[in-house]
Amino acid sequence: MIEVEVKVKADHAAVKKIVLEKGAVFSGVEEQADVYFNSPSRDFSKTDEALRVRLVNGAGEITYKGPKLDKVSKTRTEYNCPADAENIISILLALGFFKSGAVAKRREIYKLDDFLIGFDTVKDLGEYMEVETDVSDGSSPEEIKGATDKIFRFLKSLGIEKDASIKQSYLE
């Protein structure tokens, strides 16, 4: 799966009002505690990859994110798999991976058309918004660009310009 995703700084109260007026439907709240790992064989901070074990409301999952595929969004290959956090962390540490950071956040999720909208309150960083849509693994660059443009048009309708897009992860 390829995750097409744009992240921006956002004042939740103001933006949420507009998103709700557009018909967004509340989908849930997640307390996310993330631990990031780096590899013994290559430096993910240089290769722009990410390996994460996330506890979502107490349930574990492991996620790999490949290098970002374009210059404006956070679009990248992503593989995700539910897994017991303690056991999968034991396996990663045994394989030589090492902890490179941690991020804790509260994500309030809304759905609107093909978009997942996450209102993130990140510990020590503040309020952000992520807008995500998924395209299949075999998508062409044009299809990915189409999905990205669609997100930017949506953001513009919220009064948020393209150059507000933040490519760095919360970890960075």
Place this chain on the structure above:
Amino acid sequence: MIEVEVKVKADHAAVKKIVLEKGAVFSGVEEQADVYFNSPSRDFSKTDEALRVRLVNGAGEITYKGPKLDKVSKTRTEYNCPADAENIISILLALGFFKSGAVAKRREIYKLDDFLIGFDTVKDLGEYMEVETDVSDGSSPEEIKGATDKIFRFLKSLGIEKDASIKQSYLE
């Protein structure tokens, strides 16, 4: 967890009869399809580690096995975690791990006292038996040796001598 395990070649029909007379209880049959992976950062065939994704009756799990801890049994640290096979394999491949082999077998499992007894019919290799007991991670070498000796006494009662112990994996 530390898995204390001894594997021997065994004629199932003959050995199963004795094990059942001793009161072993049938616990299930597993069709196991294993894919082994090697690491981009160190050669598991040299470090005596193993990383395996197993499909057991269709359900996936990932297992890491550390180097063997003694010279006669297959005792080693083991971390195991249920996980969707396709997704976890995608993650391993993305992280640079590569497939190093595959083993398919049918395991008939019996329980007797603290022992798990597996009658393995391994594709292309034939009939084997594994006897396993688990001790906790913090166990002393004496405790591990005690558990190993217990398995060997049990095997002797089946007419199987200590020097029949096979340390190699089916993959090897």
